[in-house]
Amino acid sequence: MSAPLPIEGGPRSRTRRAILDAAMAVLAENPTASLGDIAATAGVGRSTLHRYFAERTDLLRALALHVHALSNAAIEHAEPDCGPAVDALRRVVECQLDLGPIVPFVYNDPTITADPELAAELDKGDEVIVEVLDRAATQGSAGPPGWPRMVFWALLLAGYESAKQGTPRVQVVDAIMASLTQGTINPNQS
Structure with a gap:
């Protein structure tokens, strides 16, 4: 049996959205910004960011969508x-x-x-x-x-x-x- 999908607005969804919003702000100003810069702006640790987006390309794909x-x-x-x-x-x-x-x-x-x-x-x-x-x-x-x-x-x-x-x-x-x-x-x- 698979794990239930996160409820829209739940903690996981809010963290993901915070990371994407931070990526929008940071990358708009500095396209070469590090994932650490994005994590800091999102108010999460870099390890948390990596739990949501293992690679920079994963984050960029999610950001684009x-x-x-x-x-x-x-x-x-x-x-x-x-x-x-x-x-x-x-x-x-x-x-x-x-x-x-x-x-x-x-x-x-x-x-x-x-x-x-x-x-x-x-x-x-x-x-x-x-x-x-x-x-x-x-x-x-x-x-x-x-x-x-x-x-x-x-x-x-x-x-x-x-x-x-x-x-x-x-x-x-x-x-x-x-x-x-x-x-x-x-x-x-x-």
Whole structure:
């Protein structure tokens, strides 16, 4: 007979979540941070961290799935199907920007992207963003297939970097929205 699964919210689940949340914070700031740094931030010993994640790759895989689930939940919370397309798009931009710089880490880390099964899983769930982009497009999409999706994520990456440098959140969101809805170059600015 197998052991019962941990109850959601039980001590084991809370410790695992604390480790993943610490990994999000630490690795977003320092992608080469040690497991000891992550354990210290989580308030657990390194041996405890290793009981949950035997290797760094195990932690990174779990972190990627955790961030992906948070991203998908944030998209759903933004209610992308409700209201005018531009308002829905703004909510989606805001919810993704709120996840912070851990998102580009997860989707670009070589350890994570080298796992084809994991990469395929991480490539799911943002289809609704493309639908919102299509609804918000006033002149149709230019570029190759998948271009709006790539532009969306590239602009969010720029937004994470800009916010990290101290640009106010509202200004970052406004810039992303202007780029998505009006184009990226304003000939009146240098």
